[in-house]
Structure formats: C-alpha cells, structure tokens
Amino acid sequence: MVGRPPPLLIPVETPVHHATGLEERVGIGLVLKMEGASPTGTHKFRAAQAAFREAIRMQAPGVVAASCGSYAVALAWIAERLGMHAQLMLPEYSDALIRDSDLVRVFRRAPTYEDAVSDARAEARRSGFLDVTPHDKVRASIRRAYRDVWMELSAELRRNTDAVVVPVGNGTTLCGIYEAVALDRTVDLPRIYAAGVGGNAIFGELESKRDLAFEALYGVQPLDEAGVRDALAATGGAAVKCHPEAILDARIELQGTEGIDCYLPSAVAVAAALWLAEKGRLSARRKAVVVLTSGNERA
Numbered sequence: 252m253v254g255r256p257p258p259l260l261i262p263v264e265t266p267v268h269h270a271t272g273l274e275e276r277v278g279i280g281l282v283l284k285m286e287g288a289s290p291t292g293t294h295k296f297r298a299a300q301a302a303f304r305e306a307i308r309m310q311a312p313g314v315v316a317a318s319c320g321s322y323a324v325a326l327a328w329i330a331e332r333l334g335m336h337a338q339l340m341l342p343e344y345s346d347a348l349i350r351d352s353d354l355v356r357v358f359r360r361a362p363t364y365e366d367a368v369s370d371a372r373a374e375a376r377r378s379g380f381l382d383v384t385p386h387d388k389v390r391a392s393i394r395r396a397y398r399d400v401w402m403e404l405s406a407e408l409r410r411n412t413d414a415v416v417v418p419v420g421n422g423t424t425l426c427g428i429y430e431a432v433a434l435d436r437t438v439d440l441p442r443i444y445a446a447g448v449g450g451n452a453i454f455g456e457l458e459s460k461r462d463l464a465f466e467a468l469y470g471v472q473p474l475d476e477a478g479v480r481d482a483l484a485a486t487g488g489a490a491v492k493c494h495p496e497a498i499l500d501a502r503i504e505l506q507g508t509e510g511i512d513c514y515l516p517s518a519v520a521v522a523a524a525l526w527l528a529e530k531g532r533l534s535a536r537r538k539a540v541v542v543l544t545s546g547n548e549r550a
C-alpha cells in the first residue's frame with residue numbers, strides 16, 4: 252500500500268473579476284482573484300486539499316488541525332466528501348459554522364489559537380491522525396497548493412501583470428504564489444506586495460487593541476516570515492501596513508463599486524492596493540492583481 256497515489260480531490264479554479272468600477276475611481280488596472288469562489292468560500296480550500304493529500308499519502312485515517320475558522324471549514328467539507336475523519340480545534344471565540352458528524356468533530360475549548368495548536372498536537376499523538384496545523388512539512392505542501400493561484404492568473408492575464416497584492420497572516424499564501432512566479436518563464440516578474448496589519452512582525456507594532464475580526468492576520472512570529480521578506484526583495488515589492496479603519500473603508504468601497512462582499516482579512520489587500528494606487532506605485536496600463544482570499548459577487 253505504500254506509495255498509493257492520492258485520489259484526485261476536487262479541482263478548484265477560481266475566476267478573475269475585472270474591477271472596472273474601482274479602476275475608474277483610482278486610475279489603475281485592477282483585477283481580483285476570486286478565491287471566495289471555492290466550495291467553502293476561501294482560499295483555505297486549497298490548503299485543506301493539500302492537507303488531505305498528505306494524510307492519504309501517509310495512510311492516516313484522518314486529520315487534526317487547529318484553526319481560527321476558514322481552514323477548519325474547508326477541512327470539514329473535504330472530510331465529509333472523502334469519508335475521512337477530521338478533528339478540529341477552534342479557539343472558544345470562533346464563530347465558524349461547522350456541523351459535528353460521525354466524521355467531523357469540532358472542539359471549542361481553547362482560550363486562544365495557540366492553545367488550540369497545543370490541543371491539536373496532543374490529540375494527534377493520541378489518535379494517530381495527521382496533525383495538519385500549518386507547520387513544517389504540511390506548510391510546504393500547502394505552499395505548493397497555493398502555486399496554482401499564480402498558475403491560473405498567469406494563464407489568464409499573460410504578460411499583463413504589474414503587481415500582485417496578497418493578504419498576509421503566516422505568509423504561506425504569498426510564498427506559494429511567489430514560488431510559482433519564480434518558476435514561471437512566460438511572464439515578466441510582477442512586484443509582490445504583502446498586505447497586513449500591525450501586530451504581525453512583518454508589518455510592525457500593533458497600534459490599537461487586538462481585534463478578533465483581524466485574527467487571521469496577526470502572528471507575532473509569522474511562520475513564513477523569511478519567505479515573505481525574500482519574495483518582496485526579489486520582486487521589488489514591499490510590505491504595506493494597513494490601518495483597521497482603512498480596511499473597513501476598502502471593504503465598503505468594494506461592496507459599493509463591485510458588488511462584492513468579503514471578510515475583513517481579505518479586504519486588507521484591497522486597502523493596500525488603493526494606498527499603492529494613491530501613491531502612484533501601480534500602473535494604469537497593466538494590471539494589479541488583488542488576491543481576494545474570500546468574497547463573492549452579490550447575487
């Protein structure tokens with residue numbers, strides 16, 4: 252049984268939205284990579300697929316993970332689909348909607364995300380399930396899954412990409428995209444910008460108090476910090492720190508001009524792109540891509 256190839260999980264390919272309303276307002280070329288169009292509404296669906304591929308490859312009967320929410324939602328969805336087990340450790344304040352079932356068990360007893368990470372590690376030792384909380388090996392396979400975000404963009408936009416703006420918590424999404432950019436010989440290297448908030452070591456000090464709405468973006472020691480710094484330096488991009496109020500405004504602006512609703516951790520990339528446009532750092536002719544990690548067009 253060793254080496255059994257993993258079954259093909261559901262292919263995801265998310266659409267590109269041409270943000271003509273925002274383009275007109277700020278005078279730059281702007282598209283949104285709509286990661287919210289995945290089956291569970293965020294880019295974490297790609298990560299969760301990678302996690303299950305790893306579990307299947309290692310012949311684990313299921314996965315355990317700590318998550319603030321979006322990753323757990325995606326893991327639960329895939330577990331049900333594959334008929335595999337998932338044990339999900341959420342902080343007690345998480346409002347993620349996940350149903351317990353024979354296959355999926357949700358625990359909300361950890362006071363913080365960090366406590367949930369310890370619980371997941373202990374549970375994995377007890378159950379023999381694979382701990383797919385993003386660290387070490389699992390993180391590398393998740394980064395590889397995020398390469399597809401760039402592959403899909405590259406196929407659609409060809410040589411027309413000026414910059415890519417990515418929300419950063421751990422930085423894994425950005426690093427995956429950069430891995431693919433660095434391998435892509437068909438395009439000129441776009442600048443990669445990291446969008447984030449204070450309280451994350453990549454962006455500097457937290458100025459106001461920690462807000463649970465931005466939980467996915469904090470991280471005193473982001474796991475892929477070094478990789479993010481390398482990507483920014485290699486492409487001539489930068490880290491753009493956004494104030495919570497600017498993020499709220501960007502989200503409202505996105506609703507008004509494009510009819511798209513997204514979570515606040517995704518709106519940070521819109522806020523960063525608007526700031527870069529204002530500073531004259533994005534092209535009017537070519538396209539800046541905002542990776543909208545969640546968000547759907549309103550029906």
Ligand SMILES: Cc1ncc(COP(=O)(O)O)c(C=O)c1O
Pocket residue numbers: 293295319321418419420421422423424425467468514516517544545
């Ligand atoms: C919606 C959303 N956007 C962005 C991020 C940040 O992704 P990463 O940790 O890969 O930097 C997260 C992480 O939880 C998220 O849930």
